[in-house]
Structure formats: structure tokens, C-alpha cells
Amino acid sequence: MIIQFLFLLFVFHLCHSSNNPPVIIEQPQDMIAELDKPMAIHCRAESSTFDDLQVDWYKDGRLVTIDPNARIITEFMALHVINTMPQDAGVYHCVAKNSHGRTESRKARIQFLKLDKDFIVSPVSTSVSIGERVRLSCQPPFGSPSPQVYWTKDGKNVSITLDHYDLVFPSVQIADFGLYRCIASNGLTRESSPAYLTEFHRPKLTIQPSSSRVDLRRGKSIDLQCQIDDDEYKLEWHFQNTLIRSSILNMSSVEFNQSGLYTCTARFQRHVFTKEILLAVYEQETLRDQEIFYSQLNLTVFAGRSAIVECPLPYNPQKKISWAIVNQTETNNFTFDFVDQPQYRFQINPVKEFHHNILFQCSYEQSHGLIQLNVEHIQAPPLVFFVPNNQTVPISTQVIFPCQSNDENTVQWWFTQSHRPYKTMKIDNNRKYRLEINNDLVIRHAEKNDAGIYKCVSTNDKYEESVWTAVLKIDDNRSHMKYNRLERKDLPSAPSQPLLVTANSNSIELSWDIRSTDIVDYLIEYFDLNPMNKNLQWERYITKNSNSQQMINNLKSNTTYQFLVRARNSFGYGPPSILSELIETRTY
CATH class of the missing domain: 2.60.40.10 (Immunoglobulins)
Structure with a gap:
């Protein structure tokens, strides 16, 4: 009697469950993913009959269709995105269906982070004397959202206030020597190459x-x-x-x-x-x-x-x-x-x-x-009039990077490939590259392996240098990436000569005029006419806004400087202003 009762109960349960919609046993989860990388959103459902079980995916309330280029596929109920793009961000959920009904999962929010591998400017090792002023420069990779920047010394965070992204030591002491890295982070983290700050021993x-x-x-x-x-x-x-x-x-x-x-x-x-x-x-x-x-x-x-x-x-x-x-x-x-x-x-x-x-x-x-x-007048360090700017172009496009300097200066180009950041090669005229008489670099039919950092170095007869870098990104036409291919007419005009507003012991305020209206910010370049046992070199300060009156801090007292200004719009930096008059900071 008991065995018959149990058998009837089992048959009743089986018949009852076979008439139910699917049950979702693994819900999709919120995720912060990295752009240009594979991504999988998981969902698992159970059904009494798998013959008619179907799982569909929805993004922002719309059915996700399978990409004809197989960029988006479903496999074992999970949604796989082979190469993520910004437009893939949104709210996703899965729907499991059979002949007896449908069940919706929870909604999962997918967000993306983007942070390039290559630093636009990486700090370089340098040797300095005790008491000398030194600047370790850094410009982080492009990212979305924009990364925060901090520095480490010998693996520990540095608590010095940054000048934009640069680490500045007004007077180097023995405790400052060590191994430094610039760190960029927006959820993803990138480390610059190491830069050693060591003590310099003066020759006799x-x-x-x-x-x-x-x-x-x-x-x-x-x-x-x-x-x-x-x-x-x-x-x-x-x-x-x-x-x-x-x-x-x-x-x-x-x-x-x-x-x-x-x-x-x-x-x-x-x-x-x-x-x-x-x-x-x-x-x-x-x-x-x-x-x-x-x-x-x-x-x-x-x-x-x-x-x-x-x-x-x-x-x-x-x-x-x-x-x-x-x-x-x-x-x-x-x-x-x-x-x-x-x-x-x-x-x-x-x-x-x-x-x-x-x-x-x-x-x-x-x-x-x-x-x-x-x-x-002291000859300024090498001045590059038209500088290379970052570009994003489709594959097989001709790319031009300018680096126009004074005729008496020597200009060299260098390339670091994105996928081989440990190797930098000097660029010469060949079937791939053409170096124009004005020192512009022409890349014929850009390919994927041409993506990376391009650096031009202008050197005068005193071995003083001016260095500029630009990042080239190559798209294969499938990602719908926004192109940023430059022509000179797209760049802002040169500002007027910067004029002194006020001078203090360690800061100078300048003002200038400009005809362009779409300015994002300015780059102020300046040099100290009395460097201590060094070549003349440009210091660079990027403003945090588009105001045409700016204060430059962290200068030396009782010192003479000259300044110039470049404007930047969404395409890049334009030509420089003419040099300012000689401007002196005050004595303490």
C-alpha cells in the first residue's frame, strides 16, 4: 500500500512539474569589464523538457541579435562578446522559455573601463646632484573614465603634491634617490617603466x-x-x-x-x-x-x-x-x-x-x-613649430606626423610598437616610411602593427633636445571607432605673445589672446636661462582649463625665464606663440 502511494505521488509530481515554465538557477551579475577584451554574461536555466527550452538575451529592453561577424554569440546559454566596444555597455537580462511559459532573470548592469597600455610620456632615469631641482615627467595612457595618477618610490606610494602629472623635487636630498614609477588607475591599472633617480658625481x-x-x-x-x-x-x-x-x-x-x-x-x-x-x-x-x-x-x-x-x-x-x-x-x-x-x-x-x-x-x-x-640673446632650446598629435585612423590610411623645427636642428624619429613596448626602433626612409624635407613623417598604408608611440627628437648643435610623442591607433573598420585623422587646418591658431601679469618669488602669471574659440586647454612651455650644470631644456605645464590667463608655479626665485604658449582643441596642439620677453621671478 505504501509503495503504491509513493509511486502515485512521484507520477503526480512529474506530471505537475512538466507543465511549468523554466527555472533560472544562475542569474546574470553586474560587471565592470575592460574594452577591447572578451566578455561573457552567464545565465543558466532548468526545464523539465530541454527539447523546447530557449534562452534569449535582451539589452536595454531590446532583443540581442547574433552578430553576422560572430562578434556576439551565445554558447551554453551564456552571452559572449568576443571583442567589447563602448556601445556594448547597458542593462542585460536573459529570458528562458519553453512551451509552458517564460521566466525573466534579474537585470545586470554592464559597464566598461578603457585604459591604454602605453603611457604617452613615461618618466626617464636621471642622475642629479644634491640640492638640484628635478622633474620626473609623466603623461598617462588614454582611458575612459580618465585615470587618476599617482607615483610610487621603491614600491611605496609617494605623498608629494604633483604638478599636473609630474613629480617635482625643488631640492633633491639623499632620501629622494630610488626607483620611481608613475601609476595610472581608473579601475584598471597601468604602471610606467621604472625611472631611477640617482646621485650624480661631478667630474673634475x-x-x-x-x-x-x-x-x-x-x-x-x-x-x-x-x-x-x-x-x-x-x-x-x-x-x-x-x-x-x-x-x-x-x-x-x-x-x-x-x-x-x-x-x-x-x-x-x-x-x-x-x-x-x-x-x-x-x-x-x-x-x-x-x-x-x-x-x-x-x-x-x-x-x-x-x-x-x-x-x-x-x-x-x-x-x-x-x-x-x-x-x-x-x-x-x-x-x-x-x-x-x-x-x-x-x-x-x-x-x-x-x-x-x-x-x-x-x-x-x-x-x-x-x-x-x-x-x-640666449638661443632657446630646439623649438618644434608643428608637433605630432595623437591620431586614430582606419587601416590602409596614409598618416602624417609633423615635427617641423629650425632648419639648423637635427630631427630624428623613433617608434615603439604597442605590442612590443620593450623595443624602440629608429625610423629611416624605406618602403613603409617617408621622411619629408620639413621632417614630417609619412606612414604609407598604415597597418595594425603600425599602432604605437611615435617620438620625434629635435637636437641643436649644443646637444639640447626637444622631444614630442604621439600615439597612433589603427582601426579595422568593424569597431565603429571614432576617427581622429588630422589636417593642419583643424588645429587652433597660435596664441599671441604671452605677457607678464604678476611675478612673485616662485610663480609668474601670464596672459595672452587667441582667435580660436574651441580651445580645450593650453600647453605652456618655458625654460630657465641659468640651468645648473645642464643643457637648456623646455619645461611643460598643461593648464586645467581654457582661460587665457594662467599662473605657473614651482619656479625658482631670482631667476630669468622665457615662455611660449600652445592651444589645444579636440584635434590636438597647434603652433606656438612667439617667445615672451625675459621675465624674472622675485627674490625671497
């Missing part, structure tokens, strides 16, 4: 003769020799506007026009060291049993820098020198400080443009020496 630079000045009678001969205890440095001499690429100067039968300051310069990478020697050429005669000396020289100095003016008469510490300006009556604006007791030398800090052609006379007894100042 000497000149023979070893004294700081040589007094030499006209018609005599002399050899000046420069030496350094590190073979990696290249030695050169500078006199007035002449560059002599040699460590030895042989001068026979010297004349007055060879009087002046000779500077030996040692260069290696970004490090520059100098040592100076004054050659004072004089003539003498005897008048009434008294020796009378006379001399003359032209002294080239640079606006914005300090300069030492030294009497070219033969040095005699027993004689006190008297000074006069012989060709100007207005001397109220001229200030100087003597740097030795006999007053043979005085310092001008800084040199002004109105000092040009001033004629000084130094005298003792009946001897006289004349020094005429020739004030020149």
Missing part, C-alpha cells in the same frame, strides 16, 4: 694654464688646454660667438681682438660643465721712466644671465682700479657688485638689454683698459 674639469686669467703681451703665443677626468664627456671651447670643437687652442702672435673670456664646455647627455679663463692681451710702453699699459676687449654677455666684467690691464693686486662708463651719461639703472678687493672685477646680475654697447674704462695711474659689452 681643469684648464691649463691653471690660473683664472692670463695677462699676455700682444704678439706673444699661448696654448689653452682643457681636460676632464671622464672620457664620456665631449670638450669644446667657446669664445665670443665662436665654437671650437677641440680641447686645445693654439694661439700665436695674439692681438687685442683675442682678448676676452674663453669657456671650456664639457657635455655628456644633459649634463654641462664649464670652466673659464680670461685672456687679457695688453701693450706697454715706457714714458718718462714709467711703464704704461693699455688694453681693449669686446665682451659678449647674455641677457638674463649674470656676467663678470674684468679689467684687462695686467693684474697687480697693489693697484686699486677705478672704473668709469665713458659712453653713457645715464647710469642710474646700472647696478653692479665688486667681487675682489682691488676692484679688478665686478658682477652684473642680471644683464639687461640696455647694457648693449656700454663702454667701460678701468684705470690705474696712467694705464687704461677699455671693455665694450656686446649683449646677445
Whole structure:
């Protein structure tokens, strides 16, 4: 009797359950996924009869259809997206159906993150001296949403306030040396390549003769020799506007026009060291049993820098020198400080443009020496007028990256492939690339493996560099990606010359005008005219808005700078303004 009852109960349950709609036993879940990667949304249903079980997927209330290119497929009830795109974001649910009804799952929200692998600017290793100011630069990969940036040192987070994305040390100390990385994060995380900040040990630079000045009678001969205890440095001499690429100067039968300051310069990478020697050429005669000396020289100095003016008469510490300006009556604006007791030398800090052609006379007894100042402007670091901007283009398209610099500068192009970030190659003319006479890079028929970072480096004869990078993305026409192929007419115009608004001890406020209206932000480039044992180099500051009046912070006090401004719209950066006048920060 009991067995019959159980059998009847089983038959009743079986008949009853076979008339029910499906049961969903695995619900789809909310997900934050990565763009351009595979994605699967899971849903599982059970039914008494699997013959008529069907699972459909809906996105934002609309039935998901299978992609004819097999980008979106269903497999074992799950929805698979082979290569996610921004339009795949939304609210998904599955519906399980059989002949007895349908059951809807919960709704799952799918969101996407995007963060490119390649940093636009990665920090580079550098060696600095204690007390030196240094900037580790970083520009994160493109991402959606825009990534947050922070830095690590030896694997631990750094708590220093960033200048945009850059890490700035106003005065490097021993505790600052270590391994640094720039980290970008928006849910996804990318690490830059490591950058080592290490202590720099200054080489020993000497000149023979070893004294700081040589007094030499006209018609005599002399050899000046420069030496350094590190073979990696290249030695050169500078006199007035002449560059002599040699460590030895042989001068026979010297004349007055060879009087002046000779500077030996040692260069290696970004490090520059100098040592100076004054050659004072004089003539003498005897008048009434008294020796009378006379001399003359032209002294080239640079606006914005300090300069030492030294009497070219033969040095005699027993004689006190008297000074006069012989060709100007207005001397109220001229200030100087003597740097030795006999007053043979005085310092001008800084040199002004109105000092040009001033004629000084130094005298003792009946001897006289004349020094005429020739004030020149320091040549700015290499300036790139039209810079490469990021582009996204369809496959098989010709791509042009500009890098137009001064004619006397040398421009080289380098490429780092997206899928091989550890390898960078120099670009030369070949079947793939064409280098135009104006230094534009032309990529013929861009392919997938042409995607990556392109870098142009402009170098002048002082080995000073200006570096620009741009990211190229290649689309295969199936992703509906928004293209961003540039033509020069799309870029904003050059702003007007930046003008000083206010100057403080460590900041300067500038303003400018511009005709373009679709400005996103500005790039302010500037350089310090008095770098400490370094080549001149551009510093860059990206504004956080499109205001045409901006404050530049973290500058050195009592220092002369020059500035220029570029505007950026949705296509990229346009040409630069002309350089500002020389602008000085105040003394503390």
C-alpha cells in the first residue's frame, strides 16, 4: 500500500512539474569589464523538457541579435562578446522559455573601463646632484573614465603634491634617490617603466694654464688646454660667438681682438660643465721712466644671465682700479657688485638689454683698459613649430606626423610598437616610411602593427633636445571607432605673445589672446636661462582649463625665464606663440 502511494505521488509530481515554465538557477551579475577584451554574461536555466527550452538575451529592453561577424554569440546559454566596444555597455537580462511559459532573470548592469597600455610620456632615469631641482615627467595612457595618477618610490606610494602629472623635487636630498614609477588607475591599472633617480658625481674639469686669467703681451703665443677626468664627456671651447670643437687652442702672435673670456664646455647627455679663463692681451710702453699699459676687449654677455666684467690691464693686486662708463651719461639703472678687493672685477646680475654697447674704462695711474659689452640673446632650446598629435585612423590610411623645427636642428624619429613596448626602433626612409624635407613623417598604408608611440627628437648643435610623442591607433573598420585623422587646418591658431601679469618669488602669471574659440586647454612651455650644470631644456605645464590667463608655479626665485604658449582643441596642439620677453621671478 505504501509503495503504491509513493509511486502515485512521484507520477503526480512529474506530471505537475512538466507543465511549468523554466527555472533560472544562475542569474546574470553586474560587471565592470575592460574594452577591447572578451566578455561573457552567464545565465543558466532548468526545464523539465530541454527539447523546447530557449534562452534569449535582451539589452536595454531590446532583443540581442547574433552578430553576422560572430562578434556576439551565445554558447551554453551564456552571452559572449568576443571583442567589447563602448556601445556594448547597458542593462542585460536573459529570458528562458519553453512551451509552458517564460521566466525573466534579474537585470545586470554592464559597464566598461578603457585604459591604454602605453603611457604617452613615461618618466626617464636621471642622475642629479644634491640640492638640484628635478622633474620626473609623466603623461598617462588614454582611458575612459580618465585615470587618476599617482607615483610610487621603491614600491611605496609617494605623498608629494604633483604638478599636473609630474613629480617635482625643488631640492633633491639623499632620501629622494630610488626607483620611481608613475601609476595610472581608473579601475584598471597601468604602471610606467621604472625611472631611477640617482646621485650624480661631478667630474673634475681643469684648464691649463691653471690660473683664472692670463695677462699676455700682444704678439706673444699661448696654448689653452682643457681636460676632464671622464672620457664620456665631449670638450669644446667657446669664445665670443665662436665654437671650437677641440680641447686645445693654439694661439700665436695674439692681438687685442683675442682678448676676452674663453669657456671650456664639457657635455655628456644633459649634463654641462664649464670652466673659464680670461685672456687679457695688453701693450706697454715706457714714458718718462714709467711703464704704461693699455688694453681693449669686446665682451659678449647674455641677457638674463649674470656676467663678470674684468679689467684687462695686467693684474697687480697693489693697484686699486677705478672704473668709469665713458659712453653713457645715464647710469642710474646700472647696478653692479665688486667681487675682489682691488676692484679688478665686478658682477652684473642680471644683464639687461640696455647694457648693449656700454663702454667701460678701468684705470690705474696712467694705464687704461677699455671693455665694450656686446649683449646677445640666449638661443632657446630646439623649438618644434608643428608637433605630432595623437591620431586614430582606419587601416590602409596614409598618416602624417609633423615635427617641423629650425632648419639648423637635427630631427630624428623613433617608434615603439604597442605590442612590443620593450623595443624602440629608429625610423629611416624605406618602403613603409617617408621622411619629408620639413621632417614630417609619412606612414604609407598604415597597418595594425603600425599602432604605437611615435617620438620625434629635435637636437641643436649644443646637444639640447626637444622631444614630442604621439600615439597612433589603427582601426579595422568593424569597431565603429571614432576617427581622429588630422589636417593642419583643424588645429587652433597660435596664441599671441604671452605677457607678464604678476611675478612673485616662485610663480609668474601670464596672459595672452587667441582667435580660436574651441580651445580645450593650453600647453605652456618655458625654460630657465641659468640651468645648473645642464643643457637648456623646455619645461611643460598643461593648464586645467581654457582661460587665457594662467599662473605657473614651482619656479625658482631670482631667476630669468622665457615662455611660449600652445592651444589645444579636440584635434590636438597647434603652433606656438612667439617667445615672451625675459621675465624674472622675485627674490625671497
